[in-house]
Amino acid sequence: MSLLGIFHDLLYGIGVAASPTNLFVAAVGLLLGTAIGVLPGLGGTNGIALLLPLTFRLQPTSAIILLSSVYWGAIFGGAITSILFNIPGEPWSVATTFDGHPLAKQGKPGIALAAAFTSSFIGAFISIVLFTFFAPPLAEVALKFGPPENFAVLLLAFATIAGLEGGDPLKSVLMTLLGLLLGTVGFDIVSGSPRMTFDVVALQSGINFIVIAIGLFGLGEILLTVEEGLRLEGVRARLSFRDVWETWKLFPRYVWTIIRGTALGFWIGVLPGTGATPASFMSYGLARQFSPRGHRFGTGEVEGVVAPETAAHAAGIGALLPMITLGIPGSPTAAVMLAGFFIWGLNPGPLLFREQREFVWGLIGSMYLANVIGVLIVLTMVPAFAAINRIPFGILAPLIVILSSVGAYAANNQVLDLWIMLASGLAGYLFKKLGYPLAPLVVALVLGDMTEQALRQSLIMGQGSPAIFLHRPIALTFMAAALALVALPALRALRRQARGRRGAAPAPAPAPRG
């Protein structure tokens, strides 16, 4: 596709996104998302999972604009509680607390917030430009894929999640398999026979992904928060325009940190299954190594806020690229959005670009508009958002539980789902405590049907022989990459264990939260 064609499509997309309805939807989504990002125990993933049932009645284009705006809002909002209360509202804003909260305690919360929002915005904007020019060619390539290639890409997605999670590779593999297995519950698409239901009629329609996600992420997170002891002591939020100006004058110094954070974030975001959290940590770590003031990181350096925030938002954008072009979510949040595609009657994958021009370019156009509107909203509304954290825990906890129940019930209109949600809440708490990562399970559950279809079709193409994967170079390359991604951490763990047996007792590394 020519460059001119892309510009033409982009202008068309901005036009779609700028329609009064879509602008309104984006503003509502940004406000809701920011509120969700500020609330502890509710993240972008749960926020979108909770709102997904509400999008049944919207046009698909407006629906995706709503959900993606919630996502951008949550990324902006996550920084607010990290800086003011030292409570990361989102896993990807953990790194923002390292320098953001010390800055706030030194009486400079305004500077920390302005730095977070501005760098978030810059990271997002550069990423969107990259997105605009990379997405269409990637989709063109992906159009040539058959079932074996699709299966190999899915395998690569699972391997990336399992490999990069950083925890125990065995547990990542187990959670991926478990997620795929949960996805097989319900009617088999090919034969039509009910499977894995243990003769429970209500299970025949399958286990809804939203129910599991709300349980694992929403309720499980509340239990973990409670266990760690909930302390909500904040710094009063003030943000004057002088603070913003003072901060902006600092930014030219951080050019390299911003470029590094954005490039890293976009690339990690595009890799399936990773998302903003590892990107923010890596960007912070690199900035600490390369900055001349790196030794002062952790004591309230503005650069220590800029680095994770640019990367987190850039990754948030990048994560949508494989979702739009290949139908593979780049993050748990994108996985929830992908579930929405099916609800709206769209088939994610390369054909979207050809058949759903309004949807795809409307979404891309809305990214440009929503991030500009978003940064203006958060810069002006910080005090109002901070007030959410003054809701006492005695009201906040039951409120989250009730909203979770509403979301879980709305998915299928079955009360049984509430019990499944409760069980996954408890499971999520136990899993997370024992270092079993949750993201692989969720992504596998969403992609389960697609994976099984691709595998079965490939096997039919190969007349029952898995050798078909060996005869297709693209598929083979993807599968080799997937194998390497899983094998490398496993080999490293084995070597660590072997060395450990000679020395101290082996201790599996605890998985990072989020």
Add this chain to the structure above:
Amino acid sequence: MQRGELLMALGLVAGALLLVREALRLPIAWTSAGPGPGFFPFWLAVGVTIVAAVILVRAWRAGRRRDEPFVPPGAWKPLAIVFFPMVAVVALIHYLGIYLGGALYLAGYMRLVGRHRWAQVAVVSVALPLVLFLIFERWFLMPMPKGLALEWFLYGR
């Protein structure tokens, strides 16, 4: 923590074996339409069993070292205060619906855990279900569970 690790792995092995048995109720071999419907779940369940068994053996071999308890000593009470009401509210929603059950749960939690004044309790626990009712039943036309009691009151059945 070590015992938790063992118990979880044991539970996963047992659960996975149940799933293997469930998958075996369907054809897992090649059929006229390609791989049978049980093919994919069967091999997944076998995979989960193997991986969980490896984790189990590994946890067993690590032995019973003295380590920190699964739940920090002071955390049992706050956990119980949050978890049991969670179970209760799902049961309440099952029988009384989301509006009535939700209101009772909110009121009980605010009063007993949050120790809010009765006036606050009354306002919040009436206002929230009302807002939910308006959003879901009125604006989005999405029926929420009303429970057996409210169903009978509203529709006489």
